[in-house]
Amino acid sequence: MASLLRLPALLAAMGADPDGVIRAGGGDPAAFDDPDKTMPFPVLGRLLDHCARATGCPYLGLELGRRAGLDALGVLGEIAQTAPDLGSALRFFILHLHLHDRGAVPLLWERGDQAMLGYVIHWPDVPGTEQIYDGTVAIIYNILKSLAGPGWRPNGVWLHRPPPEDKAPYRDHFQTRLHFAAQHAAVGFRAEDLRRPLPGSDALAYAAGLREVEALEAFRDVDLHEHIQRVLRRLLIAGAPASELRLEPVAALFGLHVRTLNRRLRAEGTSFKALLDETRYRIARQLLRDTQLPMQELAITLGYADVTAFIRAFRRWSGVSPTAWRSLRRRAT
Template identity: 45%
Template sequence: MTRRGTAPPHPATELRIGATMALPAALRSLGANPAEVLAGAGFDLSLFDDPENRISYAARSRLLAHCVDSTGCQHLGLLVGQQADLHSLGLMGLLVKYSPDVGMALRSLVRFLHLHVRGAVAHLELDGDLAMLRYDIYQSGTVATDQIGDGAVAAMFNILRTLCGPDWKPTEVRFAHREPEDVRPFRGFFGAPLLFDSALNAVVFPADWLNHPLPGADPELRRSLQAQIDALEAEYGDDLPGQVRRVLRTALLMDQARSDQVAKLFSIHSRTLSRRLNACGTSFQELLDEGRFEIARQLLADTRMEVHQIAETLDYADASAFTRAFRRWSGSTPGQWRKNHKAARLRGK
């Protein structure tokens, strides 16, 4: 299922519509006609007939932006995401569900998320007695990143609640965008401390929950599911630049983005990584700059973080070094880009 008038997207840019299946219902709850709103963006309502239908990540982001503009609802992504759960993930959701414990379930989610969505990456990070499940967007040209992030965080919250049970509570929920004018929908749904203007979208919770056994664990069924997922992974494949892009988003935010550090993740030497990327028509530095530029634009557009804070997040020596790089990428300073972006958004309303 594709947008009218466009060629089918390459598999490397697609995602299952599953996690966005609640969009028509969310539009109805806001008093809008889903068919009319979707048609205004060039999409058919039938796209949502089957969770296995696919759409490009960029097209999905433009659709969400259009729906927000049409309804005026600034928490539409949250409304959609709070209806998503393991069932939204299809085959991968079953693999997660039948894992032996929460830790293994989340590691499977992180490992195979690319079969569900191409354009973002999940990461499970441990810090002392806390665990953090993150969702990072790496697809360039993505709009409505605040809505996508809200939906992803809500979905991760639901998945964790399903795996851990009603006694589970997050320590903190983080959003990579500024605090909305009306924060009540967020407080009502999450019931936990909220941190806006963060560099990342994440759910933070006590790490002890990773050892929590899952009552539905079924080793035999899980082996069967794993075999099916392995077959899917072999069918989809991935070029090396695509794999590096997924890794770099998380690596940049963890200050682990040197070429030797990234090469180690692929069990190869940095020279081998460089040679293989060159054979694909790109370079590690180009992908690194692309990742930094994408993160910088998201943080400038969606948060109130100061330029020096963004520079620190991206591991620049100081704000001036970041500003020089950003001017090279975009032709303007970060401050001017933010001002122009804000003006463009206001004109679009």
Template identity: 35%
Template structure:
């Protein structure tokens, strides 16, 4: 590798990437994995709060030796671990604390690619495109509407625990990343969180330095579109091309799964519009019959996965927000609340109201 391809501080990341590519070709990577950096952050925060990590890790079913044997944890396990840590530490904003431990360096090659992107918009689009290198349980999406830009984080694991904590962790991490690219004084115009408002909102307003809206249907940062055009100081186009090439090598050895891909794509459209199997097959450039055959081999169907995805979103909004049934029904594109209630009863055997009440009692 010529010395001018990567900056000096990126060379260690390149070497690590080569080793990672080699390792991933020899071992299976879980489909729903999340990079282990968040687990390290949880351990550190618990120690700082004078809480013994050992028992919490044991309750979560996560080995304390995980750091020496793997670089990934399942999305569900991370959510369970974060929820237990928040409960035992009695820290309602625990996910926020975990996200604040993020750095561009902790994102590995993807963090370096973002730092060497030409503009902030290019960096966020790189994160959107390659987020599955770090997290295969959620999607990041960048969208614009006139003068307003929104970067959102949407979990697609249907029954994962601690979704609200996952979301606040991700938005805190996104804020840290944007401050690394734009300057420490950067703040969003607005923060949207799909969780109940905690008794003390000061940690959120102090960190984000912006209005925080709780009980929302999505997790997102809102900011002016013009930010996307801001140049990133010190970006190296040669390093960027090299990093893109090696990221593509990493992605090539991560196993793909058609059901995982469907859940990912459905999650980005479920709040805005419904998509059927034929439309999805077209986005994958395969025929509907081929898609059905692949799903049948896995013992499932497109309709079943779509229903699981919508049910997961419904449970998240029922459990983690105070949105009304009418609001949730509209968000999930049901014709009316009665149709949503009927579908939820068919999926779960109970009504949305009864499920919400039972969830709040736990």
């Protein structure tokens, strides 16, 4: 809830009754008193979509996101500020954001002299994704500015939403080149900025923070298959090669023999292949719905050797081709 705590005040500033609007949108006003409470992604999406319509503000997600930054990430934000450089801080987020946000995955691309930090929702069938992505990209921009320090500038911002009638709020916040109806929701910057030292860098504090996060990871009481799916999501979104999406390397990550991992997954009623298929299907549906990525790039993102293998697998999961699924979903909305 940390990134949503300013929603009641924002609604009041827009002349709405915060409690009434939040209740009508399916939320609980009392939840906005505690940053450690959680809200399922579908509930979040419906709430933000309702608030945007209730206030007549189509960029409500942007207005909410521009009011948040590292503070919305709690202890993760505090630890990241002590990293040695910007790249280390961002990779720290990518590895550990699931402790804070279990419905989406951050992305870091490097292509030549350019880098992009983005965000992909992998929870299926989430409404209001335009508002979620607008808010998240605004937060990403604020986080990058806070971490990199004075003088840092992005070289572009990419947003999923179609071009709005009023672009002024977006220009005012991002102050850079805007790309609407984009394939990714992301902030772009120079790749060399990843080596930029952080003003708050502190080697001892960063090492202590990493130990703290490791303790949080160990404390989480979840089944093995949930841990496996979390790792698979990170590997897929990070563009891991197909060689890393096999049973052997994943078992090695957990310090388990392949037979031991198989046995424990069978005891939980599943298998490694089933978990990989389920994870790929979930990410594929979200990317088909929320991006314009061509089938070839989707296949690569999901770790397939070629687009034919991806299309065949998607048809097996859903009964239709990915192109047909994307078309049906867009006609439905």
